[in-house]
Amino acid sequence: MSGGEAIMNTPLLEAKRLAVDIGGHHVCRALDWRVDAGESWAILGRNGVGKSTLLATLAGFRAQQGGDLSVSGLALPQPGQGKGLRAIARVRGYLSQHQFDPFASTVLETVLVGRHPHLGRWDWESAADRRIAEAALDELDLGGFADREVQTLSGGERQRVAVAQLLTQEPQLFLLDEPLTHLDLSHQVAVMEMFARRASKGAAIVAVLHDPGFAARYCGRALLLFGDGEWLAGPAGEVINATNLTRLYGHPLRELSADGHRWFVPR
Amino acid sequence: MPTRRRALFVLAALVGLAVLSLFTALAAGSMPVSLADVLRAVSGRSDGLAVEVIRGLRLPRALAAFACGGLLALAGALMQVLLRNPLADPYVLGISGGAAVGALSAMLAGLALALVNLFAFAGSFAAMLVVFGLAHGDASWTRTRLLLTGVIVASGCGAVVALIMTIAPEEELRGMLFWLMGDLGHSSSPGPALAVLALGLVVMLPFSRELNLLSRGDTLARALGVPVDRVKLGIYVLASLLTAVAVTTAGSIGFIGLVVPHLVRLAMIRLGWGNDQRLLLPASALFGGSLLLLADTLARTVIAPQQLPVGVLTALLGVPVFLFLLGRQPDERR
Numbered sequence: 054m055s056g057g058e059a060i061m062n063t064p065l066l067e068a069k070r071l072a073v074d075i076g077g078h079h080v081c082r083a084l085d086w087r088v089d090a091g092e093s094w095a096i097l098g099r100n101g102v103g104k105s106t107l108l109a110t111l112a113g114f115r116a117q118q119g120g121d122l123s124v125s126g127l128a129l130p131q132p133g134q135g136k137g138l139r140a141i142a143r144v145r146g147y148l149s150q151h152q153f154d155p156f157a158s159t160v161l162e163t164v165l166v167g168r169h170p171h172l173g174r175w176d177w178e179s180a181a182d183r184r185i186a187e188a189a190l191d192e193l194d195l196g197g198f199a200d201r202e203v204q205t206l207s208g209g210e211r212q213r214v215a216v217a218q219l220l221t222q223e224p225q226l227f228l229l230d231e232p233l234t235h236l237d238l239s240h241q242v243a244v245m246e247m248f249a250r251r252a253s254k255g256a257a258i259v260a261v262l263h264d265p266g267f268a269a270r271y272c273g274r275a276l277l278l279f280g281d282g283e284w285l286a287g288p289a290g291e292v293i294n295a296t297n298l299t300r301l302y303g304h305p306l307r308e309l310s311a312d313g314h315r316w317f318v319p320r
Numbered sequence: 321m322p323t324r325r326r327a328l329f330v331l332a333a334l335v336g337l338a339v340l341s342l343f344t345a346l347a348a349g350s351m352p353v354s355l356a357d358v359l360r361a362v363s364g365r366s367d368g369l370a371v372e373v374i375r376g377l378r379l380p381r382a383l384a385a386f387a388c389g390g391l392l393a394l395a396g397a398l399m400q401v402l403l404r405n406p407l408a409d410p411y412v413l414g415i416s417g418g419a420a421v422g423a424l425s426a427m428l429a430g431l432a433l434a435l436v437n438l439f440a441f442a443g444s445f446a447a448m449l450v451v452f453g454l455a456h457g458d459a460s461w462t463r464t465r466l467l468l469t470g471v472i473v474a475s476g477c478g479a480v481v482a483l484i485m486t487i488a489p490e491e492e493l494r495g496m497l498f499w500l501m502g503d504l505g506h507s508s509s510p511g512p513a514l515a516v517l518a519l520g521l522v523v524m525l526p527f528s529r530e531l532n533l534l535s536r537g538d539t540l541a542r543a544l545g546v547p548v549d550r551v552k553l554g555i556y557v558l559a560s561l562l563t564a565v566a567v568t569t570a571g572s573i574g575f576i577g578l579v580v581p582h583l584v585r586l587a588m589i590r591l592g593w594g595n596d597q598r599l600l601l602p603a604s605a606l607f608g609g610s611l612l613l614l615a616d617t618l619a620r621t622v623i624a625p626q627q628l629p630v631g632v633l634t635a636l637l638g639v640p641v642f643l644f645l646l647g648r649q650p651d652e653r654r
Contacts, residue, residue, distance in 0.1 A: 114542050135547035142545030153537040155404045156585070156595040169533060169544045174526050177324045177598075200592070222544065 393608025417477025418447025502631025575638025
């Protein structure tokens with residue numbers, strides 16, 4: 054096997070016997086899971102089941118209760134350790150549910166922040182970094198927004214700025230906590246299609262989603278969290294169905310088909 | 321975001337302002353001296369009465385004023401990042417309260433000036449340890465808890481200060497009042513304060529981009545590879561040290577630490593450069609130093625031979641500026 058193939062075969066994210074708890078309940082027990090380049094995963098589950106907690110653990114923000122985690126072959130540093138964090142940040146990006154702007158700042162500055170892990174200690178953002186940021190803004194339909202003050206943006210615009218910041222980081226592994234928050238329908242579709250394009254070029258997507266229809270349409274695979282540490286992972290075509298979703302959400306759901314897409318509506 | 325060249329240009333201009341302020345401070349006073357005297361005193365050649373006054377009295381005091389202003393402004397800028405609150409100042413976590421308790425206790429006991437300074441430093445350090453120990457109890461850093469602990473410790477110190485002043489003999493009260501207002505009249509050795517200011521800048525500047533990220537939220541900073549807890553601990557310890565040294569040198573001078581980073585940030589935002597700590601930290605230090613130096617020059621000349629505590633002047637200037645900024649804030653968010 055050549056070196057190139059070895060890199061190709063290293064999963065972007067790998068969990069072995071992963072155990073994650075929050076607030077005294079199990080999010081997942083003995084999770085064996087790998088995410089390879091080119092894959093898109095949806096994480097589905099009820100409110101409070103621990104989807105965001107799992108995502109934060111995968112990002113290395115909180116310690117797991119058991120098992121091993123690696124990102125692109127690198128073991129995640131324990132929270133509180135400083136070494137290796139920047140190397141991880143060059144590979145994995147994380148989109149938070151909430152954005153904070155306590156200080157005034159323009160959209161372009163906010164997006165350029167994503168270049169941090171690629172810059173040396175004394176480096177300033179170069180013209181090339183700016184071009185990356187501007188391309189990301191264009192891709193999110195924010196072309197004329199570079200000089201706008203972030204504190205004046207609407208919720209949906211601010212969310213797209215956060216996605217543009219994530220693109221500027223240029224990670225291979227995208228961990229997305231509810232990426233469609235605040236977005237209108239057209240931008241929901243545009244953002245999911247943009248991530249699907251990234252995946253087709255060799256990135257990997259792991260997204261916490263609330264709409265199983267979007268999950269089935271844009272994610273090839275799904276991880277279902279049932280709330281007692283139990284989980285189910287597999288191709289979306291097999292895992293996302295009315296029976297599993299009814300059990301997952303504790304509410305009867307019905308599957309509808311239109312234009313070759315499956316949609317799930319509550320009964 | 322400023323480019324590196326623009327940032328250096330701004331800093332060079334601020335160094336110019338600092339030099340100008342220094343010459344003003346050396347030339348102004350009850351004994352008139354010529355510019356030639358000032359240059360002679362600074363260059364170290366010859367002597368004479370004017371040179372003696374400048375070199376022996378005005379220069380140490382001027383350098384101490386500059387150092388304290390720089391320390392307070394830098395500490396304020398750091399606290400604003402740490403607490404992610406544009407209205408934080410170096411005293412918000414009780415450090416000046418602790419120093420006041422230490423200094424006034426020493427004055428009450430009739431100790432010498434050097435011991436008063438030592439007690440002030442010990443008091444500020446004790447306050448820092450108490451706040452840190454209580455807020456950091458379970459190894460998690462919540463801003464609210466840190467802020468609340470600091471505010472409570474500060475108000476506790478305030479009560480002790482009031483108690484000391486109540487039982488203090490009449491003749492000590494004036495000295496205590498001057499200490500509390502902030503006064504540079506007794507600052508004869510600016511060396512340590514200048515050294516700590518330089519140390520603070522040298523330690524913090526390489527981490528300025530990390531501070532930029534931290535001011536946008538812990539999660540974002542973590543996601544981009546910042547060791548958040550360590551950097552926060554570093555900011556806390558450094559900002560406390562800077563504040564403690566400033567307070568030990570000149571008492572609790574108000575408003576420099578709050579208003580200067582705010583003014584610099586406002587100017588940067590007007591120029592479209594945003595809230596970039598790479599420029600904000602050194603610019604605040606230089607501007608804060610110059611501002612306190614000019615304020616102190618005013619304080620000792622405006623009703624000469626009577627001297628005002630410089631803290632009164634900075635507060636008189638700071639309060640309207642602060643209220644003006646506070647009143648404008650909603651506009652920026654619209």
